[in-house]
Amino acid sequence: MADLEYTVADGIGTILLNRPHRKNAFTLDMIDVWAQALRDARTDPDVRVVVLTGAGDAFCSGVDLDRRDAAGPPTPLQRKEHLTERIHRIAYAMEDLDKPVIAGINGVAVGAGMDMALMCDMRIMARSARLSEGYVRVGLVPGDGGCYYLPRLVGTAKALELLLTGDFIDAEEAGRLGIANHVVDDADFVGAVTTLARKIADGPPVAIRTIKRAVYQSARSDLRTALDLISSHMAVVTSTDDSAEALAAFREKRPGRFVGH
Structure with a gap:
């Protein structure tokens, strides 16, 4: 082995x-x-x-x-x-x-x-x-x-x-x-x-990857830079199919089916 x-x-x-x-x-x-x-x-x-x-x-x-x-x-x-x-x-x-x-x-x-x-x-x-x-x-x-x-x-x-x-x-x-x-x-x-x-x-992969990036980026940024960056992240993430699926799954009380985009 x-x-x-x-x-x-x-x-x-x-x-x-x-x-x-x-x-x-x-x-x-x-x-x-x-x-x-x-x-x-x-x-x-x-x-x-x-x-x-x-x-x-x-x-x-x-x-x-x-x-x-x-x-x-x-x-x-x-x-x-x-x-x-x-x-x-x-x-x-x-x-x-x-x-x-x-x-x-x-x-x-x-x-x-x-x-x-x-x-x-x-x-x-x-x-x-x-x-x-x-x-x-x-x-x-x-x-x-x-x-x-x-x-x-x-x-x-x-x-x-x-x-x-x-x-x-x-x-x-x-x-x-x-x-x-x-x-x-x-x-x-x-x-x-x-x-x-x-x-x-099992979670929405784009959101998860973006959260990880935001945490580490924020640790090296001032508040205004971090918040400006997260507003851009939010705009991108909410445009994905997985974001819509996550919201639908939450409302319907079922597991989400995520595809990574």
Whole structure:
């Protein structure tokens, strides 16, 4: 079986990190497939939501350091290029993707593994899962966006505490901090991820994609710019067939049948 599997079914694209014997530590080859899967999802009309999760009892333990350094210690330039030209492609592909991405955190997420979860739009955690930025424990700086994403979720002071200590937090604490949208019992984990993904996938896709764009655009805009932009979005969305179908379904108390335009 492949180290990373990407499948599409019923509107849900699933990226499965599939190296359970290594706690789903990723290789550079996996990164290339991962980034391509996100790019494919962006343009695939059959994908309305993406789920990222891990096989076995881990979400992702970060980069596979043994595999990375197998050919000898990289030069500073090689190390930078590993990040900017390979690993960071995930963050860029995520930013380009206007379809919602759910991280299903089924187990431990450490270092770059935690960063990969943070760059998703939503996170569901199994109750036994734990998170740690962890880089500082091995003398490294967060290399995959932790210094960018974490403060935006938990605030600067708490982010610095987690980044500077590398301490683990459990799922309950992640929920209290706003990192996890939902914390569920391990036995209910798969069902909870599927339920949320299904609910989003069954919604009007143009409106959903536009809402995601508007949220992130508004975070970088002043009020007047954000409201001017949303008025344009509203004009476009209400012109679609799906908007009319959503209103009809609401009035008739039935599920909507959406086609993506």
